[in-house]
Amino acid sequence: MRVNPKYLAILEMVAKIPKGNVSTYGEIASLSGFPRCARLVGTALRSDVSGPRIPWYRVVNSQGKLSFPIGSPKYKIQKQRLVEEGVVFHKGSIDLNQYGWGRDLDKALWS
Numbered sequence: 087m088r089v090n091p092k093y094l095a096i097l098e099m100v101a102k103i104p105k106g107n108v109s110t111y112g113e114i115a116s117l118s119g120f121p122r123c124a125r126l127v128g129t130a131l132r133s134d135v136s137g138p139r140i141p142w143y144r145v146v147n148s149q150g151k152l153s154f155p156i157g158s159p160k161y162k163i164q165k166q167r168l169v170e171e172g173v174v175f176h177k178g179s180i181d182l183n184q185y186g187w188g189r190d191l192d193k194a195l196w197s
Contacts, residue, residue, distance in 0.1 A: 093130040095119060100131065103144040106171045107187035108180055110148045128153070143167040144187075150180040 095118045103109050109117075111124035120126055131142045143164040147153050154161035156178070165175065173185050180186075 089135050090130075090133070092118075092120060092126060093133050093135055096127050096130040097136055097140050100127075100140055100142065100145060103141055103187050105141075106173060106185070108144050108146045108150070108168065108173060108182070108185050109187045110150075110182070111145055111153075112148055113186075114145060124148075146180060150182045150186075151178060 096114060099114050099118045100109075111127040112122075114127045115121060115123040118127075127145065130136060131140070131145065136142060152161055152164050154164060168180070169175070173180055
């Protein structure tokens with residue numbers, strides 16, 4: 087099976103998101119070398135190569151919200167995992183200034 091190298095780059099970046107932090111689809115795309123390709127991140131996370139070790143639940147939309155429909159099983163799983171890591175939701179969204187990772191490229195890559 088040939089794996090899309092773009093997916094691998096994206097999944098490697100998602101794996102770097104520290105516990106208790108989140109990043110957006112767009113930020114992960116940019117940090118992975120694919121600016122303006124946020125949807126590609128979602129596709130990579132849904133791919134067969136995205137195994138259980140990839141913390142997919144740490145990726146949120148640009149508004150700090152979960153992308154799954156509210157109340158759906160995946161929404162509940164993602165929210166539960168983030169809360170367990172200490173991420174706080176306020177009116178359904180996450181403060182990206184407080185919990186965001188990857189907003190500063192140097193900080194994201196070298197910390």
